Structure formats: C-alpha cells, structure tokens
Amino acid sequence: MxxxxxxxxxxxxxxxxxxxxxxxxxxxxxxxxxxxxxxxxxxxxxxxxxxxxKEKLFAQAAAVPADGPIEGSPDQIARQLTAALTEKLTDEPAAALAALRAMFSHPEAAEEVRTAMTAQQRQIAAQLPGEDAVVRSGVIGALTLGLVISRHLVKLDGLDATPEELMAVAGPVIEDLVTQWKGGATPLHGRAGP
The missing domain is CATH 1.10.10.60 (Homeodomain-like)
Structure with a gap:
C-alpha cells in the first residue's frame, strides 16, 4: 500500500x-x-x-546540484568535480541550459538558480584547504559554466572535441584549483606560486 x-x-x-x-x-x-x-x-x-x-519550480527543475554532495579529500573532490563536468560535456544538460538562458532575461529565476549554485560552491569551498578556498571554488564553478555554455549553446570552435580531449585540458586546471592554495607547498603545474 x-x-x-x-x-x-x-x-x-x-x-x-x-x-x-x-x-x-x-x-x-x-x-x-x-x-x-x-x-x-x-x-x-x-x-x-x-x-x-514558477520561479521556485524552475530553480528546482534546473538546479545544478544534480552532481550531489562533493566531499572527501582534495584528490577525491577533484575526481568528483572532473567526473561531473565530463558528464555535462558528454550529455547536453537540457534543464541546466534552460536555466542559463532564463538567467539573462528573468531576474527572479536568476536569483533562485544563483542561490542553488552558491550553496553548492560554498559546500565545496568548506572542504578545500587554504584561505582562498571560496575564490577557487568560484573559479571552478565559472570554468564549468563557461565550458558547458560554450560547448552546448555558443558552440565555440574547438569545443566540439570529445569530452575526454576537453578534460585533458580542463581536468588538470580543476585539480590545481582544488589541491593548491596560496602558501601551498607545490606551485601550480610547475609555475611559480603567487
């Protein structure tokens, strides 16, 4: 029953x-x-x-948190984030793209989506080492949004590559952002640290 x-x-x-x-x-x-x-x-x-x-329904329908909670060690977090981005690059995320389109024309919907995205970024930042964790989490979010928009909506040259080819470039950047921080022991990909 x-x-x-x-x-x-x-x-x-x-x-x-x-x-x-x-x-x-x-x-x-x-x-x-x-x-x-x-x-x-x-x-x-x-x-x-x-x-x-309608705005709250839209925010839930188009919410980014489909990735689920991101948690664990910095290496585990990096793997989870790169896997989630690979999935978004592989399959066009129709609801998320609808959310992105609406954000530019409908302020109420934009605020609902921004709130959901901010909550996910803060959840990730809370687990990252370093004082600049919020900044790095924001850059990861911007990189993810930029790649998804550029591949699926704008269709920029070069972004029609396979998800694996794109992640060969973007994956190390995400890993650096997750595992490195100001004052960290290892510079980002061999570059001098800040």
Whole structure:
C-alpha cells in the first residue's frame, strides 16, 4: 500500500520531470504552470502548493546540484568535480541550459538558480584547504559554466572535441584549483606560486 508521503514524492518527481522537459524545450517565459501540470498529469493548484511559484519550480527543475554532495579529500573532490563536468560535456544538460538562458532575461529565476549554485560552491569551498578556498571554488564553478555554455549553446570552435580531449585540458586546471592554495607547498603545474 502506498503512503501519502510516497504519493506526494511520486507526484513531485513527475512534476519536476515535466518541468525540466518543458523549460528545456520552451524556456522559462513560454512555459506555464498549466502546461507543466498537464504534462505531469496533475493539477496547477497542486503544482503551486508543492513548489510555491514558477520561479521556485524552475530553480528546482534546473538546479545544478544534480552532481550531489562533493566531499572527501582534495584528490577525491577533484575526481568528483572532473567526473561531473565530463558528464555535462558528454550529455547536453537540457534543464541546466534552460536555466542559463532564463538567467539573462528573468531576474527572479536568476536569483533562485544563483542561490542553488552558491550553496553548492560554498559546500565545496568548506572542504578545500587554504584561505582562498571560496575564490577557487568560484573559479571552478565559472570554468564549468563557461565550458558547458560554450560547448552546448555558443558552440565555440574547438569545443566540439570529445569530452575526454576537453578534460585533458580542463581536468588538470580543476585539480590545481582544488589541491593548491596560496602558501601551498607545490606551485601550480610547475609555475611559480603567487
């Protein structure tokens, strides 16, 4: 027998799946709560009760934390971050790209997505050594966003390379940012430290 909590969780999952698809296909402005509810086999009022607003639903549907918690030693964190970026470069992250498009035209959606991304960056920074951990975590986030946008949206020359070729260049940079810090014992890739 299914409990109410299980029913709610299944309904929320259906709504999020429909929202990801519709936001990815139509963008934030052209996607309505009614369309999401219809695609999820639900009621618009229920969507609003579960998620509060279109912006909050969008933030959850397009949230970056699909990577899950990033934790462990600096080497483990570097491996987790490079694996997550490799996955984003391999499969076009439709919901995340919809979020990025909407961030430039819809301030409320931008704030919701920024809040989710900031929470993930702070979670990573809290585990990195060094006083500049927040700065390094921010650079990792910017590098990730830049590569995903440049490969999937802008389609810059050179970024149509295989994910493995791209990570051969970006992976060592991420590793350096995770494992090195001001005053660290080893300079970044043989360069003189700051």
């Amino acid at each position: 299914t409990t109410r909590l299980e029913q709610r969780q299944r309904t929320e999952a259906r709504i999020l799946t429909a929202a990801r698809r519709l936001f990815g296909e139509h963008g934030f402005d052209r996607t309505t709560i009614r369309a999401i509810a219809a695609a999820a086999g639900s009621d618009p009022g229920l969507v609003m009760r579960y998620f509060g607003s």
